[in-house]
Amino acid sequence: MGDATSSTTRWVPWRVAPSSGFEVDDPTGRGSVGIVQIDERQFVVLNTFRYSDEDVENDLVTKLVRGGMDESQARAAVDKARTFVPRDDNPTDLASVPRFMRWFEDSYGKHSLAALIHDELISDAVNSGALGSDTLSDRFFREMMRTSGVPWLKRWIMWSAVALRTRWIAGGxxxxxxxxxxxxxxxxxxxxxxxxxxxxxxxxxxxxxxxxxxxxxxxxxxxxxxxxxxxxxxxxxxxxxxxxxxxxxxxxxxxxxxxxxxxxxxxxxxxx
Known part of the structure; x- marks a missing residue:
């Protein structure tokens, strides 16, 4: 896939799960993702990072082409979708896990970067993300968790939760x-x-x-x-x-x- 960042970017495997496919722009070479807490619940991410897994990327491209995109548009959409670029105007609460479910999963963990990318791909406007499909974005979230080492049942339950949100937002x-x-x-x-x-x-x-x-x-x-x-x-x-x-x-x-x-x-x- 093409590189959506500058040639000076230094990609380092994410230290939390080095084999996950996640790469962090970290000049220190440690593969760390820095965050700054700005209020009681919100954080700002400091590093650019991306997800790189050829099989998952090609699967997304194939599905977008079947949906009507030409291949070059599909690859550009996937490149945009898999890359997280920090913005001060877009704080995050990390993974949006309800308080009463924190015993099952925290708001941070091996799923953290997958959750951050997924949050960028969905909004209150239906199918407005880089992939043009909230359903496909949910599937991408599940696949990113899979390669990050999130256990099978946990990642499918988390996928079910975001899929429920997708169907509710779709209305009708x-x-x-x-x-x-x-x-x-x-x-x-x-x-x-x-x-x-x-x-x-x-x-x-x-x-x-x-x-x-x-x-x-x-x-x-x-x-x-x-x-x-x-x-x-x-x-x-x-x-x-x-x-x-x-x-x-x-x-x-x-x-x-x-x-x-x-x-x-x-x-x-x-x-x-």
Missing amino acids: YRRWSLVLWLLLSIVGITATVGSAGALLFDWPWTVWSPTGSLVVALLMIFVAAPLWGRQWAASLIGAVGALWLVPAAAVTSLAWVVYRALEGIARTLRLR
Whole structure:
């Protein structure tokens, strides 16, 4: 692929994951990415970096050409998409992991540079990034995490999360299909937990037989998958992950609410 930066740029493998394909413009030769904290939650990245993996790049080019671009335009789009150039007017919170999910993944880690590039590729305007496709940008995010060493299930769950955002932002029937999927998920999770509890712990369960409810709930995962269209795999991963992520997130959220209440009491009493 072409080099979108000057000849004076010194590309060094990212020290966090040297075999990831990420290269950092670091004159010190250490492969470090510097950041500066500008407020409680926002940072500014100091280094230019890029992602270089021939197989992933060629896959993106192929998909863009199939979508109507000529090859030179596609390669230029991929070069732009894979290169992060710092800007003072574009601070970041690193990976946008909700507070109640930080037990599962931090906002930084082997996924950090992939998340920074992905954030550059998406915005509130649908398909406005360098690749011209939020869905393809989400896939690129997953592939960057793969070569960075993010474990299989974790990266697919993280991909499912950004794919959910993409379908919601798209609006129209995609948003309504997502709403329907979420409603079915609530029913499915309730049926799974209730029927499993009835079978294992003799919980009271009057909605159909416990075994029948469990079978229907598990089948619902596959029945609802087409509501995600071409991202149907994200539906499957999201549904399976929700079975254990949602209860854990609920407990974490409750703990956070208790903490905030205690902080409020401390402020009221003017404790120091």
